[in-house]
Amino acid sequence: MYTLSIATFAVRGFFSKKTKLKISFFTAIYIISLILPVLFDDDFIEHMITKIAISFVTLIALFFFTEYAMQKGTKQATKDKVLNLAAFKGLDRSDMYLLQQVLDNVKYKEIAQKIHGSEGALRNKLSKIYKVLEVGDRTGFLTIYSGYELIYEPELIDSLINQS
Known part of the structure; x- marks a missing residue:
């Protein structure tokens, strides 16, 4: 869900200005969300690996989706837009x-x-x-x-x- 919200922000142009600061902020929140469960969960390492794997796969899928959308948008932009x-x-x-x-x-x-x-x-x-x-x-x-x-x-x- 976190990755999806980041992707939504990116699509809406949220990261177009002060990019490094905003990305650092969201990365810090993500790292905190990975570490925080250690206080409440015995299977912390297993959950952390699962979270990282899911996030990684989601980011890869979003990357390919946005690249495809940008290429398709470029092709359409040349057609009477x-x-x-x-x-x-x-x-x-x-x-x-x-x-x-x-x-x-x-x-x-x-x-x-x-x-x-x-x-x-x-x-x-x-x-x-x-x-x-x-x-x-x-x-x-x-x-x-x-x-x-x-x-x-x-x-x-x-x-x-x-x-x-």
């Missing part, structure tokens, strides 16, 4: 910049500093954008549109309408 924001009423080019920053995992505070605005105003703006895209929040947006190229080309929309 484009989000034209001009197709959504109420969005403009500046929204594309904000959403690109979100896709790049930039924190709201940093985005607000870049655009010389307040974090609260940015959150309100992004909330409206998420509503237009019908994704709910940042997590929903990243889940659906991670790996997409963002564009704003109204001409592309107009040409599709004229072809119909």
Whole structure:
């Protein structure tokens, strides 16, 4: 279960900043969870070996799964993963910049500093954008549109309408 929670954190991008500190922290917790049963269990060595073996096999399986997913994602990324924001009423080019920053995992505070605005105003703006895209929040947006190229080309929309 511990390994699964670590994998979930990794997939969600938790380890993208201050990686060494966070990995050290989770490793320390894991080592403590291995040693702590010695106080309460006579078969400590047997349980510790079993825990390590299960963790090792799980980590290997997760490694291969993530490598497979990354390769499959790279192949799919080359296939028309484009989000034209001009197709959504109420969005403009500046929204594309904000959403690109979100896709790049930039924190709201940093985005607000870049655009010389307040974090609260940015959150309100992004909330409206998420509503237009019908994704709910940042997590929903990243889940659906991670790996997409963002564009704003109204001409592309107009040409599709004229072809119909």
